[in-house]
Amino acid sequence: MDSIIFYSLASILLLLSFIKDRKKTKMALKKAWKAFENILPEFLVVILMVGFLLAILNADTISGIIGAKSGWFGVILASIIGSITLIPGFVAFPTAALLLENGAGYMQIAAFVSTLMMVGVVTMPVEIKYFGKKATLLRNGAAFIFSFVVALIIGMVVK
16 A cells, blocks of 8 residues: 555656656656666666575575574674675665565574675775775774674564
8 A cells, every 4th residue: 555655646746847847857767767777787686686595495494594593693694694795775675574574583684784784895895995994994894793783782672
């Protein structure tokens, strides 16, 4: 139901924008399409990867690896995976929801998402180039440690 409301609202606002200024609206739609084309390959790869993993790993396996009973081992594993994975935020949160639905624990997903958003092993070379090695290592190290704080807080709140 929420989707219908949001799509209807977006359509109405788009129509109002088109009535007000056709040229700007067409230009905005072209820019949005270009952005969508740029994001689509990453988005599809991640969706395929998650779908493939969910097809191979059943809920019991996911629960065993990063479920609530996996404890801090699962948190560490999830944070390492999150640190080396490059997924945009708009894909990360639905992925986390899918993992939760399939048996992952809240602490483990909190660590995964926080490292995914804050730690960038893949992007380190670019970051080192612009900010220097020391600043990059400090920032990533602090973010990695902070992900455990986030996991701990989520673990205390969700129980």
